[in-house]
Amino acid sequence: MAAPMTPVELFRAIADDEVPFLLDVRNQNEYDSWRIEGARPFPMRNVPIWQAVEEVEELAGEIPDGTVVVCAHGNGSDLLIEMLEEHGREVRNLAGGTAAWSELMVSLPLPGLPQPLVGWQIQRPAKACLSYVIGVPGHGCIVVDPARFPAEYLRLAEQNDMAIMHVVDTHVHADHITGGPALAEQVGASYHVPIEDTGGPPPFANEPLVDGSVLDLGEASIEVLAIKMPGHTMGTTCIHIPGHLLLTGDTVFVRGVGRPDLTGKAEELAKELFFTVHNRLEPLDPSTLVLPAHWSSAREIGEDGLVSTTLSHVFESTLMSESDMSTFISEIISTLPAAPEIYDTIRLVNSGQAATAEEMEILEIGKNQCAASTTT
DSSP: OOOOBOHHHHHHHHHTTOOOOEEEOSOHHHHHHOOOOOSSOOOEEEOOHHHHHHTHHHHHHHSOTTEEEEOSSSSTTHHHHHHHHHTTOOEEEBTTHHHHHTTOOEEEEOSSOOTTOEEEEEEETTTTEEEEEEEOTTSEEEEESOOSOOHHHHHHHHHTTOEEEEEEOSSOOSSSOOOHHHHHHHHTOEEEOOHHHHTSOOSSOOOOOOTTOBOOOSSOOSOOEEEEOOSSSSSOEEEEETTTEEEEETSEETTEEEOSOTTSOHHHHHHHHHHIIIIIITTSOTTOEEEESBOSSGGGBOTTSOBOEEHHHHTTSTTTTOOOHHHHHHHHHTTOOOOOTTHHHHHHHHTTOOOOHHHHHHHTOSOOOOEEEEOO
């Protein structure tokens, strides 16, 4: 039997267009809820394991050599792989299955940062979530919108001799469980989440950022600032390095804006989003690198692997250039799909409601649905 493929190996193989086929043998409802995606499209098929075993001879004739077989935890597909190999087909198992894929974190360096800053975009492919580490080697760093798996943030900080000084959630997330409070407590950092989003003081240490707050990184001469950008949520607070980059949370994406309805205040927040777009974003340097907290499709991943754009490109869209507030609001709200029911529960957990590891894993099933509008 061929050696299993690790999640990071699969991620890189997809990016390099080296995955000839992926066979997902989970139950159909699990497959329909979410599936493996990457930077490039690739052929994929769902055949539940019981059906695949019964029809193995026919299946072996339909899939190519090099097919990656995926189940929920990486062990249920062993029998099928043996049977496929007996029928002359060379295939590989995904180690740990979709459970391991859901925890995969891949770091990519951010280009063009002013000295002495360094930074990374950390991608979580299973959720299409993005988080960031920005800091000064030998001094301090910040972590923005972290997932609940701290290892990659700790690795980047340690390898670059940086102390994690600030952990920031740009808003209370609705699509995934934050790792912010736990990471901040673990390393002794200050944690920041908007109090407007938590429904009152949360049961963990929190130092909400006000507009214009400076985040200290030690010896950095470059200002790292908080900038209030409500619209996706009332309290959304993003991170701005003037003239260089803007971590936009869920306010602005590469191809659209954040949906304003997840807190039940769609029209009110759409109005706030209009003012954010025209009063906060439009006056900024158009060459500013825009780095969101999510992507919606592989089309938003650039040739360099990063999910990014510039403010000038953002304002090329019809929606972002719309000067009439009522039209802006109507165009956003009229395109909104129904929000997943679990989003209310996730927001409560991220505001301090207790949840077990098993409950968190279940809550995180499915790709994010935080975008309200997509542009071409």
